Amino acid sequence: MNVTIVDYQSGNISSVKNSFTEVAKDKVNLEVTSDVKKIKSSDKIVLPGQGSFKSCVDSLNQIKGLVDTLKEFAITNKKPLLGICVGLQMFADIGYEEAETRGLGWISGKVSKIDNQKGKFKLPHIGWNEIEIQKESKLFKGIKNKSHMYFVHSYEFIPEDKSVISAITDYSSKIVCSVEKNNLFGTQFHPEKSDRTGLKIIENFINL
Amino acid sequence: MLKNRIIPCLDVKDGRVVKGINFVELKDAGDPVEQAKIYSDSGADEICFLDITASNENRETIIEIVRKTAKECFVPLTVGGGVRTIQNITDLLLAGADKVSINTSAVKNVDFVNEASKKFGSQCIVVAIDAKKVSDNKWEVFTHGGRNKTGIDAIKFAKQVEENGAGEILLTSMDKDGTKSGYDVDLLKKITKSTNIPVIASGGVGTLDHLYDGIVKGGASAVLAASIFHYGEYKIKDAKEYLNSKNVSVRL
Numbered sequence A: 001m002n003v004t005i006v007d008y009q010s011g012n013i014s015s016v017k018n019s020f021t022e023v024a025k026d027k028v029n030l031e032v033t034s035d036v037k038k039i040k041s042s043d044k045i046v047l048p049g050q051g052s053f054k055s056c057v058d059s060l061n062q063i064k065g066l067v068d069t070l071k072e073f074a075i076t077n078k079k080p081l082l083g084i085c086v087g088l089q090m091f092a093d094i095g096y097e098e099a100e101t102r103g104l105g106w107i108s109g110k111v112s113k114i115d116n117q118k119g120k121f122k123l124p125h126i127g128w129n130e131i132e133i134q135k136e137s138k139l140f141k142g143i144k145n146k147s148h149m150y151f152v153h154s155y156e157f158i159p160e161d162k163s164v165i166s167a168i169t170d171y172s173s174k175i176v177c178s179v180e181k182n183n184l185f186g187t188q189f190h191p192e193k194s195d196r197t198g199l200k201i202i203e204n205f206i207n208l
Numbered sequence B: 001m002l003k004n005r006i007i008p009c010l011d012v013k014d015g016r017v018v019k020g021i022n023f024v025e026l027k028d029a030g031d032p033v034e035q036a037k038i039y040s041d042s043g044a045d046e047i048c049f050l051d052i053t054a055s056n057e058n059r060e061t062i063i064e065i066v067r068k069t070a071k072e073c074f075v076p077l078t079v080g081g082g083v084r085t086i087q088n089i090t091d092l093l094l095a096g097a098d099k100v101s102i103n104t105s106a107v108k109n110v111d112f113v114n115e116a117s118k119k120f121g122s123q124c125i126v127v128a129i130d131a132k133k134v135s136d137n138k139w140e141v142f143t144h145g146g147r148n149k150t151g152i153d154a155i156k157f158a159k160q161v162e163e164n165g166a167g168e169i170l171l172t173s174m175d176k177d178g179t180k181s182g183y184d185v186d187l188l189k190k191i192t193k194s195t196n197i198p199v200i201a202s203g204g205v206g207t208l209d210h211l212y213d214g215i216v217k218g219g220a221s222a223v224l225a226a227s228i229f230h231y232g233e234y235k236i237k238d239a240k241e242y243l244n245s246k247n248v249s250v251r252l
Helices: A014-024 A036-040 A053-062 A066-076 A195-206 B032-041 B059-070 B086-095 B104-108 B111-120 B154-163 B185-194 B208-217 B236-245
Strands: A002-006 A029-033 A044-047 A081-084 A109-113 A125-133 A148-153 A155-159 A165-170 A174-181 A184-187 B005-013 B047-051 B077-080 B099-102 B125-135 B138-143 B148-153 B168-173 B199-202 B222-225
Touching (some): A014 A195, A014 B059, A029 A036, A044 A066, A066 A081, A125 A174, A155 A174, B005 B199, B047 B059, B059 B077, B086 B099, B104 B138, B125 B154, B125 B185, B138 B154, B154 B168, B185 B199, B185 B208
Parallel strands (some): A002 A029, A044 A081, A081 A184, B077 B099, B199 B222
Antiparallel strands (some): A125 A148, A165 A174, A174 A184, B138 B148
8 A cells, every 4th residue: 555645845744754654664655755646646645734824835836736636636536635734724715824825625614823812822732632532533443532632733724514523622712623524534633743642543544 | 621741851962861861771871762762651741852062063963863763752852952053953853853942043043033933833943041030020041051141131032032933932940950949930920921822841840849830830831851850750650640639731
């Protein structure tokens, strides 16, 4: 099986690479690339994302044919894709970080700043928080409800259709921290930084 | 609910841990990779390396350590010490660091914080502030491990780095560092109240109660400590169980 981590020059993907390498061992052929040909022929895709919504979308658009290739992979061919952090946020129609920016539009909704209740809560939301699982998800196989995951973000994805939400976390409000819609998976937290529970999530994705 | 973080810090000099962990199971007490692994296996919420190598030429040594550690530890890794340029940050992140901590360079030129957070995202830019009390309710920023006075007000500077995109502040009290008499809670309180980004408390921990004070009285989001963990006085687990017993939420 070929798993591809999309390297589109947006932020630090070393940790994603390291954790997937740890889980994949020799079972899986892991590629880290922005080569659209390789992406097309892979079985699963990981879309990481760091920095702002706008900078990630801009970086994706800078690589010729990448957005179309991803769309064909995930939407037309319905093959498994995991978005992490801003990688998940980009599934939305629109984001408001830096400037109003159009997202990929794969799951209807918007990405806006976490309401920190006029400074009552610090932003970014950084650290370990519990996830409250909302629906059965293949990603959470063997993961206990209220497991801790590592977060670092100031913006949140608000999907229109609440049935896509697979987990939420409690901060200044209930924040969507994981979505699943058919073959599309996304986590706001960083499984690659979430110790053994995070590695288990990665393993679940690889084993889909 | 967001948990309060416990962060062990390892001082690294020329590739070796200076204040090593005194655990019997260690093969090599000076190996930072092995020590980081022990901390991460025992529940540390993050790992921090502080490179105190004096020379500039030795960047490659810390980078190699980060590279090896990142392959074995799957919790966030912060690296500080000698971060002066965008290239320094790029190198550390590529090696597997999740955050870098900037100290002297941020004081010299706060635009560097701005530039770095724009380029890499606020999530990976920590500004380390070393502060010393100069009079009642007044603290000043010091650089070069507390040797150089800058004349900059610590509280004003904290606000300034927040405005420039720092994701977190790592606040060390130079008066308390190494004394084992507890954090400078007044300083912490001032900084946590005047900024809206997470503050990591550092400098002075001698007992588990000090960790409690940093979080509950000082308002810190995370507590960093070195020697109480290194010498095996307390394990990370002890610290977490203690805090938990006092109703401070931690990741158990």
